[in-house]
Amino acid sequence: MKKIVINVSYDRFCVSHKAIVRLRALGQPDALREEDRGAHWPAAAGPREPSLNRYGALIPRDDEHLVRVVEELGSEANGHCADLKVVLIPDDVLWTIDMADGLERVSEVHRSWQ
Template identity: 40%
Template sequence: MQKIVVNAKPGGFGLSREAAAALGLEVAEERSFMQPYRVVGENALRRDDPRLVEVVESLGQGASGPNADLVVVCVPDGVDWGIAEYDGAEWVAERHRAWMPKESDVQGYEGVLQTPAAVVAPRRDIAALLAAEAEVAERAEATSDPNEPLPPHVTVIRGRSPRTDKG
């Protein structure tokens, strides 16, 4: 298991003076926004640094600086992790990769609204989208059997809408 230190409450990561001394970090007695002092180099620490983990485990809440609640989170070995945060409260999250499609990456699918032109066109030209939709609809109409029953999930309503005003 990998052990990672995070701040569990809003406010932001911060070490106590005692934790800073145990890690050999300097404490600057200058006040900053909502902080009575500043630990020089605390943000450069790797959150999985064994020394940091040991200090937080041994000091418990005594390792937490002002506005912090430092905890050790265990993550399975081999997980590519990162620290996510909202308003200073942090958690460990598995990193994921994302690829955005380019026009050359689009693979065609048979069916309405799913030809390559229909998938890519909205970012470029609405006329191209409409042309692609019309072409697929015409091909589907030419190859379908009008006497084939509709799938059970399809409902066709003819005539007036049942929600008409009588007035």
């Protein structure tokens, strides 16, 4: 089974400062390229500070490091107004993340025409 991280909150997907620090320690390439704004203000990088808890938008949702960090940290991985969840899908499914009533979900890719 493949693991994918989604946001089940009505705001955008993001991870916390604590999560991005852990992702950087694991060597996740997208996290290493992202500026760590919280490093300059570590005391202010708590979960209630929105400007320092909106990381990870470019990290692939099936990235093994992202999945690991979300599973390790639980709710502490949630970025500002995010509620992250790991979803299991079959390995052979072509998938995409879409929105349903304002919440993310994993859907199987299918064909469509106009």
